[in-house]
Amino acid sequence: MPIRCEIVSQDRIVFQDDVDMVILPGTAGEMGILPNHAPVLTLLKYGVIHVKNKGAEEFFTVAGGVAEVQPDQVTILADAAENVAEISIQRAEEARQRAEKLLKEGAGVSPDVYLQIQAALRRSHLRIEAVRRYRQGR
Amino acid sequence: MASTREMRLRIRSIKNLAQVTKALETVSASRVRRAVQANSATRPYAEKAWKVLIHLARQPGHNVLHPLLAPRTEVKKILVVMISSDRGLAGAYNMNILRFTQHLVKDLPAPVSYVAVGRKGRELLIRRRADVVADFSDLPSPPGFTEVAPIGSFVVGDFLARKYDQVYITYTNFINMIHQEPAVLKLLPLSVTYKDEKQPESISATHRTSSVFTYEPDQNEILSGIVPRFTALQIYQAILSSQASEHAARMVAMRNATDSANELIQSLQMEYNKLRQALITNEMLDIAGGANALASEERSV
Numbered sequence: 001m002p003i004r005c006e007i008v009s010q011d012r013i014v015f016q017d018d019v020d021m022v023i024l025p026g027t028a029g030e031m032g033i034l035p036n037h038a039p040v041l042t043l044l045k046y047g048v049i050h051v052k053n054k055g056a057e058e059f060f061t062v063a064g065g066v067a068e069v070q071p072d073q074v075t076i077l078a079d080a081a082e083n084v085a086e087i088s089i090q091r092a093e094e095a096r097q098r099a100e101k102l103l104k105e106g107a108g109v110s111p112d113v114y115l116q117i118q119a120a121l122r123r124s125h126l127r128i129e130a131v132r133r134y135r136q137g138r
Numbered sequence: 139m140a141s142t143r144e145m146r147l148r149i150r151s152i153k154n155l156a157q158v159t160k161a162l163e164t165v166s167a168s169r170v171r172r173a174v175q176a177n178s179a180t181r182p183y184a185e186k187a188w189k190v191l192i193h194l195a196r197q198p199g200h201n202v203l204h205p206l207l208a209p210r211t212e213v214k215k216i217l218v219v220m221i222s223s224d225r226g227l228a229g230a231y232n233m234n235i236l237r238f239t240q241h242l243v244k245d246l247p248a249p250v251s252y253v254a255v256g257r258k259g260r261e262l263l264i265r266r267r268a269d270v271v272a273d274f275s276d277l278p279s280p281p282g283f284t285e286v287a288p289i290g291s292f293v294v295g296d297f298l299a300r301k302y303d304q305v306y307i308t309y310t311n312f313i314n315m316i317h318q319e320p321a322v323l324k325l326l327p328l329s330v331t332y333k334d335e336k337q338p339e340s341i342s343a344t345h346r347t348s349s350v351f352t353y354e355p356d357q358n359e360i361l362s363g364i365v366p367r368f369t370a371l372q373i374y375q376a377i378l379s380s381q382a383s384e385h386a387a388r389m390v391a392m393r394n395a396t397d398s399a400n401e402l403i404q405s406l407q408m409e410y411n412k413l414r415q416a417l418i419t420n421e422m423l424d425i426a427g428g429a430n431a432l433a434s435e436e437r438s439v
Contacts, residue, residue: 008183010283010371011176028354041190042354043363066364068190075186079367080284112288 003035004073005051007060007081014060014081015051022074023050024067033074040069046122048084048130049076059084059134061126063119080123084130092131096124142417145410149403156399159392162227166389169279173382174312176280180375187368193351194361195330204361206294206369209327210303216250217271217302218243219293219325219373221309221380222259224275228384229391231310231318232258235380238320239308240266248303255289255377279381283374290370297326309376310383316390318383323376325369 002018022033025047031040044067049060065078099121103114195207220239222232236259243250252268254260257275264270274289293305305326311319353360 006182006186008186010183010367010374011179013182026354031354039351040354041194041351041357041360043360066187066190066360066367068186068193075190077183077187077190077364077367 001035002053003033003037005076006074007049007062007076007078009065009078009081014078014083015058017051017053019051019053021050021052023052024074024076025049025062026067033069036071037069039071040067042067042069044076044078046126048126048134049081059130061087061130063123063126082127084134087127087131089128089131092124092127096121096128099124142410142414145406145413149406149410152399152403152406156396156403159395159399163389163392163396166385166392169385170312170315170382170389173280173378173385177312177375177378177382180283180371180378184368184371184375187364187371190364191328191330191368194357194364204358204365205298206361206365207327207330209329213248213303215302216246216248217253217293217296217305218250219253219255219289219305219307220259220263221307221377222254222256222262223380223384224257224277226258227391228388231384231387232256232262235259235308235310235320236262238322242306242308242322246304246306251302253289253293277377279385280378281374281381283370286374286377287370289373290366293325293373294366294369307373307376309380312379312382312386315386318386323372325372328365328369 002020003022005015005017005019005022006013007015020034024031024033024042025045026042027045028042030047031042044062044065046063047061049062051058051060060078061080061082061084062076062078063080065076065081067077068075099117102117103121218239220235222235226232250269251271252263253272253274254263254270255274255277260270260273260275272292277285296302297305304324306322307325308320308322311321313319
């Protein structure tokens with residue numbers, strides 16, 4: 001019996017399909033979700049969602065969010081989510097360098113901007129890491 | 139009477155004007171489409187988030203309301219987020235939302251501060267000596283969620299700090315190309331009702347499972363995580379709807395301008411032709427008169 005998996009971010013549906021297993025990066029640790037899982041609501045941290053379906057595996061980066069698990073359904077409300085296969089490693093690398101440079105120079109910026117840059121850096125780190133570890137055939 | 143040269147210049151400048159308004163009309167039309175598309179793309183998230191919220195509110199033993207959900211007994215200060223446009227030339231769009239907001243504020247039970255989104259609204263509010271505490275202008279069109287999220291965190295932060303006891307948002311609801319309507323939404327405290335008229339039946343009807351959830355970390359922290367996101371999303375949707383309305387209003391205004399420019403060109407052209415014809419006729423008369431005079435002189439010689 002498969003389980004329904006839906007990953008939505010504020011501006012689009014990233015993924016929806018019936019799958020065999022989902023692994024979530026919860027704030028309290030990774031959680032593997034199989035069909036008929038007990039209902040759970042959990043916050044997500046920066047990390048990678050694994051979606052397994054008939055031997056194939058897909059990966060999605062997620063920049064925090066909320067996941068709701070029902071026996072027949074996993075709904076992930078992501079702050080930002082991307083299919084690892086769609087990430088442009090070059091753009092991610094550029095973004096990281098930009099953010100690192102800004103942070104180094106950024107003695108004078110306001111705390112808000114500093115936090116924003118930090119978040120951008122974390123996102124691009126996550127992307128690069130995810131591509132390195134999970135993209136097949138690279 | 140103006141000379142033909144002056145009239146030609148005038149016609150040309152009005153033609154240029156008509157071209158500009160026509161271009162603005164076309165641009166606005168495509169922007170409406172994009173804003174509407176962006177708005178409908180937020181629906182899945184909004185529906186799912188609403189589902190989870192309802193679910194949390196319905197859990198047994200959920201007696202202590204989260205601070206973002208709890209109505210406050212004493213309302214001392216209110217915050218209104220007003221969404222307007224950065225640019226003019228959009229007909230009565232900005233005045234409509236301002237008038238609507240001021241009308242609403244009159245009936246509120248406490249003094250009001252404003253957050254202005256859009257330069258025009260900010261200027262109008264300041265000119266009326268309203269208390270504008272924050273200004274988020276020059277958003278791109280359509281904006282990305284990340285560009286709007288700071289408004290949400292500002293609002294939630296000030297609400298939690300008890301600077302304000304209620305937060306409203308006034309925006310322009312996009313109904314269709316020729317119909318837009320100012321509207322108001324209460325952002326905070328968020329009232330999670332099982333049946334909200336505004337939300338379609340399908341959303342509130344789901345989740346009949348009575349099984350008890352496990353929470354990781356706990357209910358309150360999840361609510362702290364999800365309510366601000368939902369608030370930010372509501373603001374995002376309101377902005378997208380307003381932008382669609384703004385562009386539609388501008389499109390109509392520009393179409394009217396183009397039409398009246400064309401009318402003007404037509405009547406000017408008519409007048410110009412008449413004038414030109416009159417001039418030619420006069421010249422012909424002169425020539426004919428001159429020729430006649432010459433001919434009669436020759437005969438008499």
